[in-house]
Amino acid sequence: MxxxxxxxxxLGVTPSTVSRALAGNPRVSExxxxxxxxxxxxxxxxxxxVASNLRRGKSDVVGIVIPxxxxxxxxxxxxxxxxxxxxxxYRTIICQTHEEMETERRVLRALSRHRVAGVLMSHAxxxxxxxxxxxxxxxxxxxxxxRVFDELxxxxxxxxxxxxxxxxxxxxxxxxxxxxxxLAGVMTSGVFKDRFLGYRKxxxxxxxxxxxxxxxxxxxxxxxxxxACLRAIEAGCDALYSSGDFSALGAMDxxxxxxxxxxxxxxxxxxxxxxxxxxxxxxxxxxxxxPNEMGKQAALAFLEGRSDTTVIPMDLKIRQSSNRLYHx
Amino acid sequence: MxxxxxxxxxLGVTPSTVSRALAGNPRVSExxxxxxxxxxxxxxxxxxxVASNLRRGKSDVVGIVIPxxxxxxxxxxxxxxxxxxxxxxYRTIICQTHEEMETERRVLRALSRHRVAGVLMSHAxxxxxxxxxxxxxxxxxxxxxxRVFDELxxxxxxxxxxxxxxxxxxxxxxxxxxxxxxLAGVMTSGVFKDRFLGYRKxxxxxxxxxxxxxxxxxxxxxxxxxxACLRAIEAGCDALYSSGDFSALGAMDxxxxxxxxxxxxxxxxxxxxxxxxxxxxxxxxxxxxxPNEMGKQAALAFLEGRSDTTVIPMDLKIRQSSNRLYHx
DNA sequence: TACAAATATACAAACGATTGCACGATTAAG
DNA sequence: CTTAATCGTGCAATCGTTTGTATATTTGTA
Numbered sequence: 001m002x003x004x005x006x007x008x009x010x011l012g013v014t015p016s017t018v019s020r021a022l023a024g025n026p027r028v029s030e031x032x033x034x035x036x037x038x039x040x041x042x043x044x045x046x047x048x049x050v051a052s053n054l055r056r057g058k059s060d061v062v063g064i065v066i067p068x069x070x071x072x073x074x075x076x077x078x079x080x081x082x083x084x085x086x087x088x089x090y091r092t093i094i095c096q097t098h099e100e101m102e103t104e105r106r107v108l109r110a111l112s113r114h115r116v117a118g119v120l121m122s123h124a125x126x127x128x129x130x131x132x133x134x135x136x137x138x139x140x141x142x143x144x145x146x147r148v149f150d151e152l153x154x155x156x157x158x159x160x161x162x163x164x165x166x167x168x169x170x171x172x173x174x175x176x177x178x179x180x181x182x183l184a185g186v187m188t189s190g191v192f193k194d195r196f197l198g199y200r201k202x203x204x205x206x207x208x209x210x211x212x213x214x215x216x217x218x219x220x221x222x223x224x225x226x227x228a229c230l231r232a233i234e235a236g237c238d239a240l241y242s243s244g245d246f247s248a249l250g251a252m253d254x255x256x257x258x259x260x261x262x263x264x265x266x267x268x269x270x271x272x273x274x275x276x277x278x279x280x281x282x283x284x285x286x287x288x289x290x291p292n293e294m295g296k297q298a299a300l301a302f303l304e305g306r307s308d309t310t311v312i313p314m315d316l317k318i319r320q321s322s323n324r325l326y327h328x
Numbered sequence: 329m330x331x332x333x334x335x336x337x338x339l340g341v342t343p344s345t346v347s348r349a350l351a352g353n354p355r356v357s358e359x360x361x362x363x364x365x366x367x368x369x370x371x372x373x374x375x376x377x378v379a380s381n382l383r384r385g386k387s388d389v390v391g392i393v394i395p396x397x398x399x400x401x402x403x404x405x406x407x408x409x410x411x412x413x414x415x416x417x418y419r420t421i422i423c424q425t426h427e428e429m430e431t432e433r434r435v436l437r438a439l440s441r442h443r444v445a446g447v448l449m450s451h452a453x454x455x456x457x458x459x460x461x462x463x464x465x466x467x468x469x470x471x472x473x474x475r476v477f478d479e480l481x482x483x484x485x486x487x488x489x490x491x492x493x494x495x496x497x498x499x500x501x502x503x504x505x506x507x508x509x510x511l512a513g514v515m516t517s518g519v520f521k522d523r524f525l526g527y528r529k530x531x532x533x534x535x536x537x538x539x540x541x542x543x544x545x546x547x548x549x550x551x552x553x554x555x556a557c558l559r560a561i562e563a564g565c566d567a568l569y570s571s572g573d574f575s576a577l578g579a580m581d582x583x584x585x586x587x588x589x590x591x592x593x594x595x596x597x598x599x600x601x602x603x604x605x606x607x608x609x610x611x612x613x614x615x616x617x618x619p620n621e622m623g624k625q626a627a628l629a630f631l632e633g634r635s636d637t638t639v640i641p642m643d644l645k646i647r648q649s650s651n652r653l654y655h656x
Numbered sequence: 657t658a659c660a661a662a663t664a665t666a667c668a669a670a671c672g673a674t675t676g677c678a679c680g681a682t683t684a685a686g
Numbered sequence: 687c688t689t690a691a692t693c694g695t696g697c698a699a700t701c702g703t704t705t706g707t708a709t710a711t712t713t714g715t716a
Contacts, residue, residue: 001443001466003672014696019674029694044466049441050382051672055701059378061421061442069406075398082424091438093389093421096410110419113377114389115329138329138372249607279577281609331702342666347704357664379702383671 002045011039022047053115061091062302063111065121067099072274073291074122077145080295081120088303090117097124101132108136115140118302120295122146125220128188141305145298146289147191155301156309159289161191164314165198168269168287169241171316173206175324177239177267181214181232183225183247192220195243195271219243225250233258239267239322245274245286252280252321268321282320289314330373339367350375381443389419390630391439393449395427400602401619402450405473408623409448416631418445425452429460436464443468446630448623450474453548456516469633473626474617475519483629484637487617489519492642493526496597496615497569499644501534503652505567505595509542509560511553511575520548523571523599547571553578561586567595567650573602573614580608580649596649610648617642 004018011018013032020028021036028036039045053059062085066074082092093116095107104124111119118141123130130149133142145157172180182199185192196215203210214235216228225247232240233254242248248270252262260266262282270277273288290312297310332346339346341360349356349364356364367373381387390413394402410420421444423435432452439447446469451458458477461470473485500508510527513520524543531538542563544556553575560568561582570576576598580590588594590610598605601616618640625638 004674005672015673016675016697017695019672020695023674025675027694032694044463046437046441046466048382048443048672050378050387050443051701052674053701054376054378054382054703055672055674057701069397070400070403072398075403078397078422079424091421091423091442093419094406095419096407109374110377112374114419115376115378135372138374276604276607279604279608333702343703344667344705345665347702348665351704353705355664360664376702379671380704381671382673382701383703383705385671 001048002040002043003048004045007036007039007043007045010043011035059115059117060089061093061114061116062299063107063114063116063119063121064092064094065104065107065111065119065123066094066096067122067124068096069094071272073146073272073289076291077122077295077298080292081299082295084296084299084303088299097126099125101127105132105136108133112136112138112140117141118143120145120298120302123149123189125186125189141302143298143302145294147189150190153307155298155306157294157297157301158191158309158311159294160311160313161194162198162201164271164287164289164316165195165241165243166202167198167314167316168271168285169199169202170206171285171318172239172241172267172269172322173202173208175263175267175322177324178208179211179214179235179237180208180239180241180267181211181216181235181237183219183228183240183242183244183251184215184217185220185243186218192243199241219250220247222246222250222253226254229254230258233260233266238265240269242268242270245270245272245277245284248284248286248321249276249280252282252284262321263324267324269316273315273317277317278319280321285319285322286317287314288317329376330368330371331376332373335364335367335371335373338371339363387443387445388417389421389442389444391435391442391444391447391449392420392422393432393435393439393447393451394422394424395450395452396424397422399600401474401600401617404619405450405623405626408620409627410623412624412627412631416627425454427453429455433460433464436461440464440466440468445469446471448473448626448630451477451517453514453517469630471626471630473622475517478518481635483626483634485622485625485629486519486637486639487622488639488641489522490526490529492599492615492617492644493523493569493571494530495526495642495644496599496613497527497530498534499613499646500567500569500595500597500650501530501536503591503595503650505652506536507539507542507563507565508536508567508569508595509539509544509563509565511547511556511568511570511572511579512543512545513548513571514546520571523569527569548575550574550578550581554582557582558586561588561594566593568597570596570598573598573600573605573612576612576614576649577604577608580610580612590649591652595652597644598649601643601645605645606647608649613647613650614645615642616645 004015008015008018021033097104130152142154148156219228229251270286273286277284277286332343336343336346349361425432448471458480470482476484547556557579598614601614605612605614
């Protein structure tokens with residue numbers, strides 16, 4: 001590959017002049033700048049960013065660490081973040097943790113070795129706390145989004161989980177459901193905890209008893225959602241607020257198996273508003289988290305060097321699975 | 329950040345010794361190696377991969393260039409590729425082109441400046457040919473997958489598009505559909521051309537007339553699929569083979585609008601087997617492209633420095649939307 | 657005891673770009 | 687005509703690692 005030294009030799013000048021010419025430094029004459037730029041073009045020169053970054057002690061890549069990429073939510077966060085970062089001249093390197101803490105630690109160390117300019121991350125379910133993160137990252141700026149550890153320093157971008165699940169639960173209550181359970185996540189994670197707390201508060205505020213036996217923790221994939229829903233049915237539930245869409249999908253599988261009509265006999269609200277939610281029959285009411293906006297905010301928090309917490313409101317997309325009032 | 333020089337000073341040795349010790353070079357004594365490793369651990373040292381790569385003239389990152397990330401197909405290709413590349417010590421930097429040639433050229437040049445070890449790519453619809461690719465990439469190894477330009481050198485990994493669409497069309501014929509149209513893509517792309525050719529061949533081989541007026545090119549998103557389907561209905565079609573799932577989804581929207589029953593009155597087969605295909609009502613028959621496998625093969629082709637073409641068979645997932653025989 | 661071989665480490669030059677400082681040439685000011 | 691300011695360029699160090707070669711120490715052998 002062509003280097004500035006090659007160009008310098010071809011023109012009989014020194015690499016420093018070439019470097020300055022290409023950087024548009026006013027200390028090199030207009031005439032020479034043109035000469036250098038033409039030669040660079042002609043010889044097919046592309047600046048070696050790796051060398052440039054090393055010398056300048058900078059980096060133009062930011063790491064994005066997520067559980068997995070083939071989730072509507074995460075891939076849209078990435079898109080949002082990328083659109084902002086790309087405009088600011090940054091590249092993104094994307095790492096999946098597959099929900100495992102060990103993998104998370106590994107990719108964080110890899111990013112640290114790459115001396116990335118920053119890391120945007122949503123932690124794995126398998127990480128009970130954030131104690132492994134700072135040791136792995138060193139002093140690289142960290143922005144957490146969606147799933148955040150409150151105890152860690154740095155910027156955070158979160159959905160209004162409490163308010164969202166509160167609204168979702170109130171919506172179920174308004175639709176006349178009386179015994180509403182919840183498919184919860186792991187309580188070590190703030191996101192899932194808040195979604196649970198919003199659900200509970202909504203029950204309390206509306207005079208419905210809170211019953212621990214119809215809280216099903218650790219139910220956020222299709223299978224566990226299915227199994228938990230069966231148990232919810234046994235326990236006499238007539239509705240579920242689910243902390244995820246995949247578990248809501250599993251719940252719908254269970255309802256279909258048992259021949260239970262939704263929304264008629266059973267109400268269901270999911271979270272994330274995955275693309276498939278609108279396509280199911282009945283279509284699934286779900287809380288939209290504005291992933292694109294979340295990605296943008298995370299990117300901005302990094303670019304601006306902030307370390308505050310941004311809250312993104314959630315949007316209840318009312319569809320058939322919960323809408324008994326208009327469905328009959 | 330801690331450097332080998334810091335460690336060297338702390339121990340009163342030279343950076344070269346530290347470097348060798350950490351690399352497990354036999355020229356440094358066992359005793360010293362342990363000493364260095366402990367110091368590195370204690371001081372929180374992480375090797376600067378950027379500097380290391382520069383010096384060694386290598387890179388441990390490969391670029392993946394795709395139209396967009398929030399497609400089941402592409403995110404699964406990424407997962408597959410990443411699993412192979414990660415095991416081989418590579419990181420991946422992912423770039424979206426949003427189907428635009430200009431963006432494609434831009435990201436390729438960025439990857440070239442980063443001196444990535446290789447690029448796995450599926451080109452944008454907006455790229456009429458591959459003439460911009462080599463100039464942007466220089467001599468960086470290129471592996472094309474799914475959407476490939478035959479005229480470019482280097483390895484290619486493609487789905488068995490011709491055979492797949494042939495099988496899909498035959499399946500529709502077997503189910504008694506008589507006037508089968510197709511939602512096609514842009515014909516400048518081999519993928520879409522092959523899908524079209526397989527469709528046509530299946531008609532010819534089974535004594536059905538080929539009718540150009542029910543070929544709807546450039547219909548691969550939901551809206552265009554919807555519009556094309558309306559025109560197909562006008563033209564008296566009773567089935568469509570769609571080159572994509574999103575356009576098939578749009579077609580299903582159109583059928584629902586018009587109150588046309590599928591599969592009873594209208595057969596529909598999509599391509600890509602997106603997650604939502606199995607969740608719709610009626611569920612959508614679709615050609616699975618084994619994206620994960622395609623990603624793995626692309627990664628392997630890169631790792632092994634191949635430049636041949638690998639064909640991944642496609643799998644017809646028969647569901648309700650086309651299955652009149654068993655549906656009634 | 658002397659010399660060769662082996663061992664462990666240091667020295668210094670790279671990789672490709674950037675940048676503070678110095679230098680010669682030109683121009684301006686006194 | 688001298689002195690200073692300005693301009694364009696070159697020199698050389700640097701970013702953090704790696705690695706070929708040199709050097710000092712130890713060990714073994716005759």
